[in-house]
Amino acid sequence: MWAVARKDLSEFRTNKYVMYSILLMPLLLAVVLPVIYLTPFTMSAQSSTPLDVGNAINVTADQTITNQTVNDTVYVHCELVNVVADNCRFEGSNISNCLVRDSFVGNSTLNGSAMFHSNYLNMTTINAMYTGSVDVSGTSQDETFLLQFLNFLMIFFIMIPVIIPTVMASYSFVGEKLNKSLEPLLATPTTDAELLLGKSASIFIPCILATWLSFIPFVVIVDFLISGALGYAPLPDAVWIIGVFLLAPLFCIMSIALNVVVSSRVSDVRASQQIGSLIVLPVVAFFIIVLAGFFSLGPEIMLLLCGAVFLIDVGIVYLSLKTFQRENILVRWK
């Protein structure tokens, strides 16, 4: 088995199309595209790190305050109209036609007012503007979308081990078929399963290495670009570790096995690559559903997904073993 794998790896090293795929695809999907997609978030996403706005000292509750300049006061269930507030704290209050600075606004309504350099939590705004302020809930819409989008980028780490095998398998199986080198190979004492496993290993190992190695710069890029917006470094986390180290290999196995089946039906390297690439479609569909927010990826969902892909793998590997038999290859492979 390893003799076959080593031979195939030697051949891949001399095949520029395979080498381009192994080197450039991870570079594109794990470095270039994430930088392009995430950079706008670094410019527009707001930090959820609370601003230092000091502590209010006095407390006022259930009152209406109008036409005043106030500071260092906690207002609970108050009506504030035409007020300039500095270093205050508002809880369950209505703030109308006011100017708020260096304050905290919690569970309150900001109506026709302006707010600067303040923290807020569950704030409702009506014709209001606020700038230089921070939503301290930690789960702002921006952040939720950013995390969803980050999980969507996992699609790249599924695409790397799915697409590279379509290129490698097309040369490994269809290439050998076209070169008529399968027949002498099949005349050796090696069993069908050993040949298939050897050829598959020569595809699996570089694909998975490319996937895992490209995860390192990806983590660095993601953490560098969006930890400012999130207030923490999001990667690596459990979802991504399951995705990259378990789901990606399972998809890689699926892609290789499916390409073996495809190889038996086509006699052209490019046709094999194109048909084999169709495996990407359900992967893309799944991650678009994730991006659309129908469900978020948690460790449990990821493990369930791994289980489902594993079951599909078992079926397709069985099919590929049935396809890769001496008799089939020589008599039925086109």
Added chain:
Amino acid sequence: MIETRDLTRKFNGLTAVDNLNLKVRDGEVFGFIGPNGAGKTTTIRMICTLIAPTSGSVLVNGLDVNDPNDAIKIRSMIGFLPEVPGLYETLSAHRNLDFYASLYGVPADKRERRIKELLELLGIWDRRDDTVGKFSKGMKQKIAIARALVHEPEFLFLDEPTSGLDPVASLTVRNFLLELKKEGRTIFINTHNLDDAERLCDTIGVMKTRLLATGSPEELSREFWGRTTVVHLRAVTPAMIEAVRTVSGVTGVKQVDNKLLIDVVDPVMANPGIVQAVVRSGGEIEFVNELKRTLEDVYIKLLGGQQ
């Protein structure tokens, strides 16, 4: 020894090989001749355990191709050269042979020695590190033959070994096969080249789905053409022809220019009487010889009408 028993293979209802029964003795060079689609390659593939018989069996040294465990043992005993060399063109000649030697389980030290021996014998040791894609068709064929021999197999199967080669490359390959023949290896050759078959093979099988005939080239010639004595004369007269017809053991007489072609049962018995009859009827004999029938004559007689 290779023995096929009622070996049959059908593809989608079409019979490619029909009830083939043959024996190839150890050390024998057996040649299979026949038209395209005659079932020659299918037969080799069945013996090499690449495809299974529809019915019947093949025994290679007593091992049955239908038994999966035996099949692996059979494959380790044979060397196989397919119709197309099927080498790895981006790898070197040495790497190609090394890969196959490792598949056959040849130990690393012995492997290196064997590769060197074969490549030197075929005159390509100096180019062992060149990628095979740079080689001529003849050189590729040599490497493919070396590949089939790298594990020193007991049985060698060659499918069209000189097909598509120029005369010089073809001669090199043929001479190499003659060397292998001297080593006493059992060789099974499929070929369209009747000249090769005649020179190389101890036994010939003429195949067209069924085995039409088998025997040495001489045996086939006698079986299908009988024996013919040729008498070269200064001039041929009708009286001479009539005189020869009456000789015991003569089955037919034909004139071609100044020659008489005389079909006989046994030349040793008939030739003295023929010479006497010719001389008595006034003939001046220049010389007498036996008409040599080639394998091509046998092939045409057996298959010419069918093709």
